Amino acid sequence: MSDQITFTIDGVEVKGKPGQTILEAADAAGIYIPRLCFMKDLIPHGSCRVCTVFINGRPQAACTQPITEGAIVENDTAELKEHRKNIIDMLFVEGNHFCMFCEKSGNCELQAMAYRLGISAPKYPYLFPKRDVDATHPDILIDRNRCILCGRCVEASRDVDKKTIFEFVGRGADKKVAVNANADLKDTDFKATDKAADVCPVGCIIKKRVGFAIPVGQRKYDTKPIGSDIEAGKK
């Protein structure tokens, strides 16, 4: 078996190793496929669908789909940009995102994705759902107003920290991140040093007393769009 697989992304030839996903191979080649739920070193959850690409004409999640010889992948197209904008728009109106006072602002992957896609306001009506905040833990808080149900905390706590503190409960619009079924965060052995305390892409699971430390203008996505680090590695 060959140890190299060749395929194309938007007409550009990309080489990858067997077992790699489209997203991993694209990253290695310096091609950015927008994504939200995916995080390196966690099992791809495939929940957000922002990374959707067309593979031989069929829509697939790039973060879960393995590369295949000769595949024709479309990524940076007007249609997919529209699809990605739609998802981001929905995530904004389905939660309560008050970026103007959010500790994560400037370092938030959801916000950064909206910036990269050029969204000035979501096109859907705001739902303003009622969501709760759990500030019981001395060092970490959960503000579910900002949760996008990416699943990173669930996986990191289960697979890396081996604690399984977080789990999804409910369905549809009522789905939420729960803590050990019905406990408060203070009743768990969650620590600020846990992996799960560092994975949230948005301002939902955040450490106390560290917010707003970086001045506006110097935060991660203030001047450089999300993904530009990957694009900088373009071959």
Next chain:
Amino acid sequence: MSKPKVATASLAGCFGCHMSVLDIDERILKLIELVDFDKSPVDDIKEFTGRCAVGLIEGGCANEENVRVLQDFRRHCDVLISVGDCATMGGIPAMRNNIPLKECLDEAYLNGPTVYNPSGIIPNDKEIPLCLDKVYPCHEVVKIDYHMPGCPPSADTIWQTLVALLTNKPVDLPYELIKYD
């Protein structure tokens, strides 16, 4: 040829977005060469004197008067722009949106820890505009042509958008100028 006219209003906002307009500093002199101000708190003209090229709206709609003013702007302005997070998504006032209105009023006038209100009356004078059930972003009330997020949008964002519109150029802002905070 007479100059195009610009109108501005502050609905359910804090006037911070108007402050950001003033923050264009000396460029305000260039702005005055480009436009005349019509109805606006900047010159204190209370009613429209004619058709306007651009209307800038700060703040969302929290009460019936906000809705009337916004509709009046839509009728008089060729291009209507939501300026700031309050106008584009409700902003800070919209934090009341998942609390029933009665609970909000009770907290403000009856139950809040600093309330002194021996008569127990919630203000209900006819002169006071009625609160809406929640705070609405402007584009959920009338058609809005452009959205300028930010709390407030920076003076550069406002300046570059206005100049592009008034000189018939495409509004193509650099990455740094579209921010939600």
